[in-house]
Amino acid sequence: MDSVGYRAPQQAAAAPTMTSAKIVVAGGFGAGKTTFVGSVSEIVPLTTEAMMTDASTGVDDLAATPNKATTTVAMDFGRVSLDTDLILYLFGTPGQQRFWFMWDDLVRGAIGAVVLADTRRLADSFSPVDFFEDRGLPYIVGLNTFDGVLTHRVEDVREAMSIDPSVPIVRCDARERESTKQTLITLVEYAMRQWIAARSGTPS
Ligand SMILES: Nc1nc2c(ncn2[C@@H]2O[C@H](COP(=O)(O)OP(=O)(O)O)[C@@H](O)[C@H]2O)c(=O)[nH]1
Numbered sequence: 001m002d003s004v005g006y007r008a009p010q011q012a013a014a015a016p017t018m019t020s021a022k023i024v025v026a027g028g029f030g031a032g033k034t035t036f037v038g039s040v041s042e043i044v045p046l047t048t049e050a051m052m053t054d055a056s057t058g059v060d061d062l063a064a065t066p067n068k069a070t071t072t073v074a075m076d077f078g079r080v081s082l083d084t085d086l087i088l089y090l091f092g093t094p095g096q097q098r099f100w101f102m103w104d105d106l107v108r109g110a111i112g113a114v115v116l117a118d119t120r121r122l123a124d125s126f127s128p129v130d131f132f133e134d135r136g137l138p139y140i141v142g143l144n145t146f147d148g149v150l151t152h153r154v155e156d157v158r159e160a161m162s163i164d165p166s167v168p169i170v171r172c173d174a175r176e177r178e179s180t181k182q183t184l185i186t187l188v189e190y191a192m193r194q195w196i197a198a199r200s201g202t203p204s
């Protein structure tokens with residue numbers, strides 16, 4: 001019998017309850033946010049991709065993503081259950097700076113963020129990192145290994161981005177569900193450790 005939803009009376013106090021959490025998926029333009037949300041979501045991701053028009057010529061840098069014909073104008077939204085008792089709601093941010101006025105609204109209530117980085121264009125992830133540092137929102141960095149190639153060592157990336165040693169930096173392949181899921185688990189565990197540390201007054 002499927003035990004989800006069933007609780008023996010004597011276990012009621014200790015039994016886990018269904019919890020949901022909001023996660024933000026950020027990163028530069030073309031870092032793989034829409035791909036990340038799409039690969040892991042159990043619902044058809046709600047995405048607001050729009051065909052890029054000539055209006056973005058000279059505004060969005062397509063040099064590194066020549067095949068990219070669409071762009072996320074508002075956000076991606078997906079859902080994934082990590083366990084029978086934890087559902088994550090994923091909110092992908094629009095990458096382009098001209099949409100950044102939405103970020104404060106988008107991160108409200110989130111427990112943490114994944115900053116996706118393309119190591120060939122690392123500078124694009126500096127601003128999202130600054131944003132989460134500034135807001136005190138726990139974040140981890142996901143190095144999206146385009147075509148399985150990580151062009152820089154993780155510790156070199158950490159140094160280049162001035163990321164604190166306590167912040168996890170993980171490799172991920174945004175197209176692979178298992179990889180994406182593992183990245184989210186790393187974030188949730190990290191955010192929980194931060195949360196506990198903040199409440200017990202101990203430095204993380
Ligand atoms: N080879 C490869 N391509 C990827 C990967 N992640 C994303 N892409 C491609 O890179 C482009 C940009 O990804 P997208 O998810 O739209 O980026 P976003 O702007 O951050 O939402 C798309 O054409 C994706 O198919 C990856 O891990 N490997």
Ligand SMILES: [Mg+2]
Pocket residue numbers: 033034035071072
């Ligand atoms: Mg996108």
